[in-house]
Amino acid sequence: MTSESAAQGPASDSRDRPLRIVAIGGGTGLSTLLLGLKPFAYPRSAPRVDITAVVTVTDDGGSSGRLRRDFKVLPPGDIRNCMVALSEDEALLSQLFQYRFSRGRGLKGHSFGNLFLTALTNVTGDFPQAVKVSAEVLAIAGRIYPSTAANVALEALLEDGQKVLGETRISRSRSRIRTVSLSRKCGPLKETLEAIAAADLITLGPGSLFTSLAPNLLVEGIPQAIAASPAVKACIVNLMWQPGETIGFTAADHVAAIEEHAHLKLLDYVILNTRPISEAMLRRYARQKAHPVENDLDRLRDMGVKVVGGHLLQEGARVRHDPAALASLALELAAEGRRRRDSVPSPRHRTASETT
Secondary structure, eight states: OOOOOOOOTHHHHGGGSOEEEEEEEOHHHHHHHHHHHGGGGOSTTSOSEEEEEEEOOOOOSHHHHHHHHHHOOOOOHHHHHHHHHHBSOTTHHHHHHHOBOOSSTTTTTOBHHHHHHHHHHHHHSOHHHHHHHHHHHHTBSSEEEESOSSOOOEEEEETTSOEEESHHHHHTOSSOEEEEEESSOOOOOHHHHHHHHHOSEEEEOSSOIIIIIHHHHTSTTHHHHHHHSOSEEEEEOOSBOOTTTOTTOBHHHHHHHHHHHHTSOOOSEEEEEOSOOOHHHHHHHHTTTOOBOBOOHHHHHHTTOEEEEEOOEEESSSEEEOHHHHHHHHHHHHHHHHHHHHHOOOTTOOOOOOOO
């Protein structure tokens, strides 16, 4: 990565400010990255990282879907998971927000955190305000914004020409997804645009490509803000195919889908896992028709993105990204973004370095 240029005036002071990372996504993938970044947000008096999460709000399944239908609120589930990941108290309060009722008429299947966010939305009259208040209760390390305050649904156009409405139905589709769109035009919160403009690093993923990542890029103004930001922009590619969404997808296919939905070239870097997955785990996933995402490096470079590889796999009961390893790479790229911001004011500057 590039060396830091001689700093003058405000640029010199920037080294004393925390690195600003905006993480965009949804589902468990986003919360994994946030969990890895959280230790660097403490102590609060001198944090190394300032974290902003921008979370998709198109979920219509499970507890979130029921609350959305019954109370006309935005789905709280993905935001709840991000709150817990960034919570200072990982014990009682986090367990409380993740507690899921196993019985009770009307309660069974709901998590306490989802109910809490729904109640606060009704009290405050505003979902983003409810998220802010909830974040204060949990004393989270950073800020969390829904990608839009509008109550929108996700629609997919499949390769067989069929149109499917609703995130849950899309994830269960047998035909390959061609594109997704939102049910109506909507805009982001101004705080989201401000965070993107001030970022040193903007990440997309990991997470469900069409139902967690792409919906954020369909909110009017977000892709344009990402493209205009001088931040480093990186896509964290999924480890495995996702049945119903990305069967057969390579790393380059993920990048292509992201930029197709943004209608802009956004990415500087793609972050890939290079640690082999065990044979036992490969066999287990193969039974579900899921295989590792291929790292097609030549095609990625032809697309104009730089490649960063690392041992990012955390193998347990499932194949998942290692939060600490992801955070380590994110810090390196954020530091490059800070150098870029300080040395070259143009948002179109690109460094010549590449890490493999």
